[in-house]
Amino acid sequence: MHPILGNLRRLSLYLLGWIPLTAILFYLLTLSGGLKWTHALAMAVPLCLLYAFMCLSAFYSCRSMPLEGTSFSRLALTHLVTAIILSAIWVLQARGLTIALASFAAFRGIDREFPPNHPLLFASGMLIYLLAVALHYVLLSMERSRELERREMQARVLARDSELKALKAQVNPHFLFNSLNSISALTSIDAGRARDMCIQLADFLRKTLGMGEKTVIPLREELDLVRSFLAVEKVRFGARLSVGEKVASEALDCAVPPLLLQPLVENAVAHGISNLTEGGWIKLEILWRDREGNAVQDLADRVNGSSDLFIQVANNFDPEAPRRRGAGVGLVNVRQRLVTRYGDRASFSAQAENNQFRVSITIPAEKMEVVKMEGVK
Amino acid sequence: MNVESSRLTAVIVDDEELARAILRELLKKHPEIEVLGECANGFEAVKMVTERKPDLLFLDIQMPKLDGFEVLELIGADVAVIFATAYDQHALRAFEVHAVDYLLKPVAPERFEAALERAKQRIGQPASPPVTQLAAAIREPGQFAERIVVKDGARVHIIPVAKLDYVEAQDDYVALAAQGKKYLKQQTISSIESVLDPKTFLRIHRSYLVNLERVSKVEPYGKDSHVAILNDGARLPVSRSGYARLRAVLDGQSA
Numbered sequence: 001m002h003p004i005l006g007n008l009r010r011l012s013l014y015l016l017g018w019i020p021l022t023a024i025l026f027y028l029l030t031l032s033g034g035l036k037w038t039h040a041l042a043m044a045v046p047l048c049l050l051y052a053f054m055c056l057s058a059f060y061s062c063r064s065m066p067l068e069g070t071s072f073s074r075l076a077l078t079h080l081v082t083a084i085i086l087s088a089i090w091v092l093q094a095r096g097l098t099i100a101l102a103s104f105a106a107f108r109g110i111d112r113e114f115p116p117n118h119p120l121l122f123a124s125g126m127l128i129y130l131l132a133v134a135l136h137y138v139l140l141s142m143e144r145s146r147e148l149e150r151r152e153m154q155a156r157v158l159a160r161d162s163e164l165k166a167l168k169a170q171v172n173p174h175f176l177f178n179s180l181n182s183i184s185a186l187t188s189i190d191a192g193r194a195r196d197m198c199i200q201l202a203d204f205l206r207k208t209l210g211m212g213e214k215t216v217i218p219l220r221e222e223l224d225l226v227r228s229f230l231a232v233e234k235v236r237f238g239a240r241l242s243v244g245e246k247v248a249s250e251a252l253d254c255a256v257p258p259l260l261l262q263p264l265v266e267n268a269v270a271h272g273i274s275n276l277t278e279g280g281w282i283k284l285e286i287l288w289r290d291r292e293g294n295a296v297q298d299l300a301d302r303v304n305g306s307s308d309l310f311i312q313v314a315n316n317f318d319p320e321a322p323r324r325r326g327a328g329v330g331l332v333n334v335r336q337r338l339v340t341r342y343g344d345r346a347s348f349s350a351q352a353e354n355n356q357f358r359v360s361i362t363i364p365a366e367k368m369e370v371v372k373m374e375g376v377k
Numbered sequence: 378m379n380v381e382s383s384r385l386t387a388v389i390v391d392d393e394e395l396a397r398a399i400l401r402e403l404l405k406k407h408p409e410i411e412v413l414g415e416c417a418n419g420f421e422a423v424k425m426v427t428e429r430k431p432d433l434l435f436l437d438i439q440m441p442k443l444d445g446f447e448v449l450e451l452i453g454a455d456v457a458v459i460f461a462t463a464y465d466q467h468a469l470r471a472f473e474v475h476a477v478d479y480l481l482k483p484v485a486p487e488r489f490e491a492a493l494e495r496a497k498q499r500i501g502q503p504a505s506p507p508v509t510q511l512a513a514a515i516r517e518p519g520q521f522a523e524r525i526v527v528k529d530g531a532r533v534h535i536i537p538v539a540k541l542d543y544v545e546a547q548d549d550y551v552a553l554a555a556q557g558k559k560y561l562k563q564q565t566i567s568s569i570e571s572v573l574d575p576k577t578f579l580r581i582h583r584s585y586l587v588n589l590e591r592v593s594k595v596e597p598y599g600k601d602s603h604v605a606i607l608n609d610g611a612r613l614p615v616s617r618s619g620y621a622r623l624r625a626v627l628d629g630q631s632a
Contacts, residue, residue: 174439177463178393181482185399236393274392275441277418320535322444322524 002059003139015052022048025124033117039110042101043094051090051125055132058082062136079133087125091118158340171208172266175232182236197235204228208262215341216255218368219286219309223247226261226284233269240279241269247286254309255368257341263330264313264359272315272357275322285312289362309365314358331359338363385500388429389415390422390448391437391461396482400435400461403489410493419443420533426452427531432500435480438462443526443533449476451528453563457496521574525553527560534560538577542591543613544569546584557609579626581605581619595623 004010022044029040061082065075094114102111179201186194207225211217234241265282273280287295289310331350338346338361347362387410391397397415404410413429416422418441426434426448434456438445449458460479477499478492525541527534536555545552546566553560553569570578570586581587591607595615598604603615605623615623 173464177482178396181399181463181484182393182395184483185395185402188402189395189398236395238394274439277392277441318441321441322447 002056003136003143004056004059018048018052021128028120028124029117033114033120035110035113035117039101039107039113042107043097043110043114046097047090047094047121050093051086051128054086054090055129057086058129058132058136059140062133062140066140067137079130083126083129083133086129087122090125091122094118094121155340158336161340171205172270174270175229175266178236179232186235193235197232200228200231200235204232208259211258214258216366216368217258218252219254219256220252222256222258222261223252223286225259226265229262229265230269230282233273237269237273237279240276241273242279242281244281244283246284248288251286251288251309251365253368255366256309256363257337260334260337260361261311261313263334267328267330267359268313268315268357271321272317275318276316280316283312283314285314286310288365307365308362311361311363312358314356316355317352317357319352319355334361383409385410385433385497386413386429386431387411387433387435388413388422388425388431389435390417390419390440390445391415391435392417392440393437396437396461399484400489403484403486407493417441419445419448422448423451423528423533424531426456427528431456433496434458436460443535447526451526451533457499459492459496522572525562525569527553527562529560536560538573541578542588542607542609542611544578544586545613554611579619579622581623582614582616585613585615585619587613589626595620 004014025048026037026040026044029035029044030037033040035043058079061078065078067075095118098111098114101107102109179197183194183197183201186197204225207221207228211221211225230241230243234243261284265284268282272282287310289295289308335348338348342363345364348360350359351357387404389397389400389404389412391400394417397417401412401415404412410433413431414425416425420442422434422436422440423443425431434452436445436448436458438460439462440448443451445460445462457477460476461482461484462479463482477496480488480492521538523538525536525538527536536553540555542554542556544566545554547561549563549565550561551564551566551569553562566580566584566586570580573586577589578586579589587605587607591609592605593608595603595605598614601617603620603623605613605615607613
């Protein structure tokens, strides 16, 4: 969109700016050009109006050649050549205008009096065009900084949004009330187990409190949260729930957004295990990957920050089970938060194949200390 | 009939062992109620209710295989149902209309007694709620059924809606044709129509609802009517108004 043509207020201001230019041209034409003031006026006004619009074309060459990233010689050459061409066209227009005006009695002789002014017209045309180029560069950079500001604002809104969602995701009412029901049942069956489960539930709730406010936590903490969550679920589902874990131990110090794994595991329980009469399994895997997706063996490579964390939560499920309300909300939430934090440096995929469901996430492996330092800046 | 003195039978359905345990425990105080059995999923529940005909059913909502609503839809209205759920605001609205009562987990003993009292009063009276309407009642607007459950004796068939070819009204029943087989279900064709996506299923006749993806061609038949021929060769009558609806949809697609 043209920064001047597309905005009525700016167009008016721009044309207002042309009034002094017109006055100067009129002055030059009468004073040094030796034209009668009526003749000078009849030439200066239409010519300036025409040229005002011709100069707006500078936008296109300015946009195609941003100041950064274009060599000076190329910039100078293009704009000079354009200035020469436009000025030449302007002179031709002036010539046409004088011939047309000469047919009127009041302007007889103008077609002979004006041509000596052509060099003056050409020179001012060049100068004015180059001024227009400068003006367009200023406008373009203004627009760009405004765009950047807008985008930053948007990112901030998204981040706040995802924080809120993380807060909301902390405790699923289904999980809470079912757990309380289990405790209630255990009190008369096995008071000791009831107490254990109370403690496990409290443990989970305590860990989850305040987590949504942090931007990152060590993976170790997230994993702890997942383990307390599963400990509670294990009481509810008994032998129906089996869990497998494969975690690269050095990964535990990496920084991850809070509540990254827990919603995935909760999803696996809600849509996997709880629909399987015979029970099911959940597999949690955290590995190192290099940028090409290969496993990283060398410890040195892992810590130097050039590798990714590969996280996978898999579970089996019954494809014929009734769909539950809210299926997939947790996954969408995690995905959005990844996009907000990492942009395209993170990947997220969820696949259902036969009777297996698998969520895979790749995020840049960042050290907790490094992230904290950046946060201070 | 004095319900208090007569024995009642009950079945507990919940996929979590501990959730069943607490209901079992609460029922122990009521020697007049005999627990016939416990089920851990919807299939077992339908089977047991069909075979043993309990008076009372404690039913969880979220379960493997069939959820609580589907179970209720299949077992008919002869049994008094008390739902038990952890947290499901939307379902609560449906209970208010259709169930004897509902319990929120963790189950409070006083609340349990109250529900039991209501159920005892309900038993012996002709059951009222039209259970087949339930599926439509709990569905959010714009959401359609993804599957239809049908009971065949004590067996349960699950028909994914995508596999359904057409639905035919037969007196009080509908016949659901899917993959060359027909399943009978006690429901009206209009109530089936209301849970199916109208973009896919079209009423072409007073007694026929067809899956548009299965229609291979429509031919004139007699003076005023048409016949729809499906991919598997089945021929279904199309009424005059049904033909107009069909034309409207088909023209809309080609446009």
